[in-house]
Amino acid sequence: MLSKKAQYALKATGYLATRFNGGPVQISEISERKKIPLKFLENILLELRKAGVLESKKGKGGGYYLLESPEKVSLAKIIRIVDGxxxxxxxxxxxxxxxxxxxxxxxxxxxxxxxxxxxxxxxxLEHKTLNDIIEGVAKK
Incomplete structure (x- = not known):
């Protein structure tokens, strides 16, 4: 079964995928929009940054953003990073x-x-990407 941590990681990165090339997104915005507890989200995003999926920018206009386009980030990669x-x-x-x-x-x-x-x-999971999450949301 997919852990809550992995579910949150997929929700957060999916949200960042919808904002790809739009600049950094504040963690509070992700937390609020995706209904993820802030402290838990901070740890998840830090783990994903250390693994090279995300980058962060500090200061005014700061936040998190994807390093690669959503089509290049597999769901398997996200799950392995946070769940093993x-x-x-x-x-x-x-x-x-x-x-x-x-x-x-x-x-x-x-x-x-x-x-x-x-x-x-x-x-x-290796062939499904963050882009598939975006498209799934767009179809609803």
Missing amino acids: PISMLPCVSLHFYKKCADCEEDVCKINQVFIETRDATIGV
């Missing part, structure tokens, strides 16, 4: 692999099902 693995089991994670304590991977049939699940999920 996308896979449901650590033993099938591509970027955060960890062997299960009680598992014999060479004979385990459970991980085979979750490898398929991981691949299907990643297949969607």
Whole structure:
């Protein structure tokens, strides 16, 4: 299940995507418009800035903005930054692999099902971008 932190990260970056090339957006505006608690949002945006998805400008006219166009930022990237693995089991994670304590991977049939699940999920999330979030909102 997607964490609340990841949901907020997607909402915030989606909002910034709607304002791409419009200059920095104040964190208070994002918080108010997307109904995200300010302190929680500050931590999320800082994490995304450190990971190179966002940049910030201080002072008058300051705020956060996307470094790349919304079409280039995958949803998988955002989720991995704030939540870590996308896979449901650590033993099938591509970027955060960890062997299960009680598992014999060479004979385990459970991980085979979750490898398929991981691949299907990643297949969607790697190809969906912030632009898809914008278009989804625009259609409503």
